[in-house]
Amino acid sequence: xxxxxxxxxxxxTSWALVALGFVLLATGILTGLWAWAYIALIMAMSLAExxxxxxxxxxxxxxxxxxxD
Numbered sequence: 001x002x003x004x005x006x007x008x009x010x011x012x013t014s015w016a017l018v019a020l021g022f023v024l025l026a027t028g029i030l031t032g033l034w035a036w037a038y039i040a041l042i043m044a045m046s047l048a049e050x051x052x053x054x055x056x057x058x059x060x061x062x063x064x065x066x067x068x069d
Contacts, residue, residue: 003056010049017042 021038024030030038 003052007049007053007056010045010052014042014045014049017045 017038021030021035021042024038025035
């Protein structure tokens with residue numbers, strides 16, 4: 001699976017989880033420690049997306065520099 005597809009899937013999933021989290025918080029289902037765990041999950045997904053996107057950009061720049069030489 002290409003990195004771009006994984007990054008796109010992480011982005012869509014994390015935004016869907018954010019929306020779901022707001023609904024769960026508003027209804028009172030998600031409270032206390034579970035709310036913090038949920039936030040940590042979303043932050044971890046966002047961080048993974050950011051790292052993968054950065055690595056892919058670096059890989060593409062290196063490939064472009066190699067082809068230019």
